[in-house]
Amino acid sequence: MKIVVAGGSGTLGRTLSRDLAGRGHEVVVLTRSPGRADYGTDPVREVAWDARTVGPWADELRPGTGVALVNLAGRLVDARPTRENVAALRDSRVDATRALVGAAARLGTPVERWLQASTTAVYSDAGEARLTESSPVPDDGLPQMTGVARPWEEAASGADARHLVVLRTSIVLDAGTPALDRLLLLVRLGVGGTVGRGDQWFSWIHVDDWLAIARAALGLDPELELPDGPVIAAAPHPVRNRDLMAALRRVSGRRFGIPTPVPLVRLGAVVLRTDPLLALTGRHTTSEVLDRAGFRFRFPTLDDALADLLG
Numbered sequence: 074m075k076i077v078v079a080g081g082s083g084t085l086g087r088t089l090s091r092d093l094a095g096r097g098h099e100v101v102v103l104t105r106s107p108g109r110a111d112y113g114t115d116p117v118r119e120v121a122w123d124a125r126t127v128g129p130w131a132d133e134l135r136p137g138t139g140v141a142l143v144n145l146a147g148r149l150v151d152a153r154p155t156r157e158n159v160a161a162l163r164d165s166r167v168d169a170t171r172a173l174v175g176a177a178a179r180l181g182t183p184v185e186r187w188l189q190a191s192t193t194a195v196y197s198d199a200g201e202a203r204l205t206e207s208s209p210v211p212d213d214g215l216p217q218m219t220g221v222a223r224p225w226e227e228a229a230s231g232a233d234a235r236h237l238v239v240l241r242t243s244i245v246l247d248a249g250t251p252a253l254d255r256l257l258l259l260v261r262l263g264v265g266g267t268v269g270r271g272d273q274w275f276s277w278i279h280v281d282d283w284l285a286i287a288r289a290a291l292g293l294d295p296e297l298e299l300p301d302g303p304v305i306a307a308a309p310h311p312v313r314n315r316d317l318m319a320a321l322r323r324v325s326g327r328r329f330g331i332p333t334p335v336p337l338v339r340l341g342a343v344v345l346r347t348d349p350l351l352a353l354t355g356r357h358t359t360s361e362v363l364d365r366a367g368f369r370f371r372f373p374t375l376d377d378a379l380a381d382l383l384g
Contacts, residue, residue: 074139074185075099076291079173080124080146081117082110084250085283089143091115092284096293101133103146124169131176134184141186141291144173144229150194151251154217154348163221170228177233187234188290193243193276193307195222198354205361206241206303217348226303238290238299243307243358247280248382257383260321265330269338271315273355276307279372279381286368297366305360310374314355317375324379 081090081102087110094100094115104110107119122130124146134140146169152158170189177184196204197214211219226239244252259265286306289297312320322330333341335353342349360368372378 074141076141076143077101077133078143079103079169083145085245086145087112088280089287090117103130125172127172127176134176134180136182139185142184143188144170145190151347153346159217163224166225167228174232184234186291187232187237188287189229189237189239191226191239191241192222193241193305193356193358194218195241196356199356204356204358206305237301239303240290241303241305243276243278245280245283246277246378246382256321260325260327260330263331264333265318265322265327266332267315267318268333269335269353273314274311274357275314275317275355276311276358278306278308279378282370282372297368299366304362305358307358307360308370308373309359311357312375320375320379324383
């Protein structure tokens with residue numbers, strides 16, 4: 074299969090592109106900065122686009138033996154939650170998705186498979202709620218969470234595709250990624266105690282399980298078929314922040330970590346130019362769709378995942 078990955082030069086996009094290319098598929102990455110990403114030795118081809126308008130890159134979607142599209146395009150969420158930054162986060166996703174929808178509409182033949190990225194942050198700060206794909210998206214969610222993810226998903230609603238999966242991804246754990254590195258840094262500096270209250274839920278997924286779900290959504294797993302619509306990519310055992318930090322201390326050989334109270338989290342977020350609510354909020358998300366489809370996680374528990382990633 075030929076697979077076009079929009080926004081494939083980011084951390085998760087590069088991982089997916091290498092995985093697919095290593096399995097013999099033709100992988101084309103749409104990127105605003107060709108030549109900057111490292112895909113290792115795997116044969117990944119880059120094509121320039123502006124992530125806003127339909128251009129010559131649209132020819133890559135023309136039907137042949139079968140074309141699939143993965144849309145991961147969008148700015149990093151690690152930014153201060155100012156009105157301007159939230160608008161940039163939203164527009165970067167919506168504009169890119171609309172460009173892809175417009176390009177697909179001109180083909181005359183539906184795209185075989187469309188994997189549309191989204192995030193479990195669409196549910197905003199959910200407290201003690203137990204969320205699955207059937208849970209409603211809140212009308213009053215946080216602007217930098219629901220306010221970004223909902224229009225991102227809606228922008229793909231008119232896509233001309235035979236099969237479209239909206240993958241609501243939780244925090245993807247992989248060695249060397251910013252999310253995990255930042256948490257490990259706190260532990261190694263001795264401040265690896267609870268963050269804020271410590272009872273906020275942390276939904277996560279090992280990168281290998283995320284890749285397996287993505288392949289199934291693209292129709293590349295003969296034993297697993299996912300239905301159209303939203304699918305939550307999260308391990309079946311979310312943990313609270315206090316348990317997350319305790320697990321990180323165990324794998325790092327630290328017996329104790331100083332807690333980080335809410336005021337200090339907010340101050341640190343200003344220094345690091347990030348959003349404090351990324352650490353202070355959470356949600357308990359699991360997938361009833363994957364369960365019904367018979368998907369089996371290689372790493373269902375956090376201890377299993379961290380042991381694999383960090384030894």
